[in-house]
Amino acid sequence: MKKKQTDINNKKVFYLDEGETENPAVLLLHGVPESCLVWKDIIPAIVGNGYRAVAPDLPGFGQSEPFDEPSTWERFSQFVSEFKNKLYLGQLHLVVHDWGGLIGLNWACDHQEEVLSMIVSNSTISDEYTWHKLAQLWRTPGVGEEVMKQMSDPAQFEAGTRKSIPGIEDTVMKDFYQAFRTSESSKVILDLYRSGNLDTVKIYQDKLSELKIPISIIWGENDPYVPMEFAWKLKKQSIPHAQVSIIQNAGHFIQIEVPQAVNQLVLQHFQQFR
Structure with a gap:
């Protein structure tokens, strides 16, 4: 599985693109501190079920170049449209994790007609969420640097x-490290974490209820960053029709920790479109 490359706004963007181009598209959005390689054990199952799986290194992560402007939550959501249009993806299924969830949920609310279904893992858009310890440090000017x-x-x-x-592999870890190499590269993460605010979260927490598409919520039982209770809060507060699945003895990075369990639930989600 080898990354491809394209240019968006004169910036290099790297991505995985597997499966036949005429098959229904599945867009996978990673979180922090990740790259598209977080999906490398999930993509084959999606492709094998008759879909085209596309997963970008979000700007500033993995091998993709960062934006010239601040790397805010809103800017990343705008990038989703830019990337989707560049690859002519059309209507698509959305699979998201961690910050990719906040970015993808934001985008889905604003582009409801373009999303056929969604799988959300270990990501919350609840105004009841409290930032984990490392996030609090990153959000604090000076301390985060x-x-x-x-x-x-x-x-x-x-x-x-x-x-x-x-269980992370060396090649994946090296790809994740790229965002931390220098003060300039790490600014992407600081910008993103500092752009999250309760007012914006509240808007999209409410707008999510408008999504009537099939939605699956998948979570690691022992997630130390976004506790399991937020899987149920996401359903209760915003997506009452969603199907919630909890993977026992798994943490936050379920796509790497327990890929077989994740793949089983992903395939269950897509079976409803047969």
């Missing part, structure tokens, strides 16, 4: 990542 300096050390990043993401 100092934390990023420490995380730019490859050995420290590797140690922390292996603890947070059991």
Whole structure:
């Protein structure tokens, strides 16, 4: 599975694109600190079920170049449209994780006619959510920059990542590290975390209820960053018709930790379109 490359607004964007182009498109959006490789064990199952799977390195992550402007939540949502139009994807199914969820849910609310279904994993848009410890540090000016300096050390990043993401492969970890290499690259993450605010969250928490498409919510039972209770809050507060599935003995990065369990639930989701 090899990344392809395109240019959007004179910036290099790398992405995975597997399956026949005439098949229904599935767009997969990663979170932080990730790249499109978070999906590498999920994409074959999607393609094998008759779909085209497309997963970008979001700007500033993996190998994709960052925006010239601040890397805000709103800017990433705008990028989804730019990327989708560049690849002529048309109507699509959306699969999202972590910050890819906030970005994708935002985009889906504003482009409801373009989304056929959605799978949301370990991502909340609840105004009851409290930022986890590292996120709080990143959101604090000055403090976040100092934390990023420490995380730019490859050995420290590797140690922390292996603890947070059991079973991560070296190639995937190196791809995730790209956003932390320098103060300039890490600014993408700081911009993104600092752009999240309760007013915006509340707007989209309410707008999600307008989505009448099939939606599956998949969560790791032991997620330390977005606790399992937010899977049920997402259903209760915004998507009452969603199907919730909890994977036992799994954490936040379920696509890497327990890909077989994730694939089983992903295929169950897509079977309804047969």
